[in-house]
Amino acid sequence: MALLLEYLPLILFFVIYKTVDIFWATGVLIVAALVQLVYYKVSQGKIEKRHWIFAGVALVLGGMTLVFHDEQFIQWKATIIYALLGSALVISQLLFKTNLVQKALMGILSSVQEEQKVTIDIPSSVFNQLLIFWAILLYGIAALNLYVAYHYSLDVWVNFKVFGLMGITFVAILLTMFKIYKYLPEEK
Structure with missing residues (x-):
């Protein structure tokens, strides 16, 4: 829901x-x-x-x-959102030494830790790689949205916005999970 x-x-x-x-x-x-x-x-x-x-x-x-x-204004929405998200990752790391990818993932994984009474220990180098991956991905999506908006029809852009961006995000989440999978505890 x-x-x-x-x-x-x-x-x-x-x-x-x-x-x-x-x-x-x-x-x-x-x-x-x-x-x-x-x-x-x-x-x-x-x-x-x-x-x-x-x-x-x-x-x-x-x-x-x-x-x-x-309609060009609404076509910029995805670009601005994804660029802001990418910038938040980079700025948070550079200025505040906070890896937002690590913070988000550990927030999600905290329920697994509590439920299974285990500690999940993922090296900071893995989180740093994921931060770089997500920042590049978010900036890439921002640019790709503009490319599709200005080089294809409105119908193609709407379909890309709904299905393409969702698909790219889903694949990125899967890649992220594969990256941290070996650090997760085995189910009892």
Whole structure:
């Protein structure tokens, strides 16, 4: 259910684009992003930074798309989001000596540690490699989104945004899991 809610604005954007047009889809995306913020505030008592960023970028670029009746603004959304994520990884490491990939993965793996009463010890060099991998990937996706947006039709871009970016992200998550798999405890 949580995964569906996470991707609901994207799913609605895609469905409305395919049934109506990009401008209706953009309006629905904005409304869905705002409703998502309200839902998280009511159900969890807080709103994660990433949800504020996604909603803010959707509101600004989506609003510009609607006001100027120009789909190029909404096409920039993925590029800005992925570039911001890549920059957050790099800046956090360089300025604050915090590996956000390590922090995220260890947060996810902490439930495994508690459940199995084990310690997961992954070398920092592995997390550093993953940080570089994810930063390059995120910047690459940002650039690829612009390439597709400016070299292909709007239909191709929408399909790429929904299925291509999701596919690339899924493969990257699998590669990340393969990288840390040998450090995970065996199931009892």
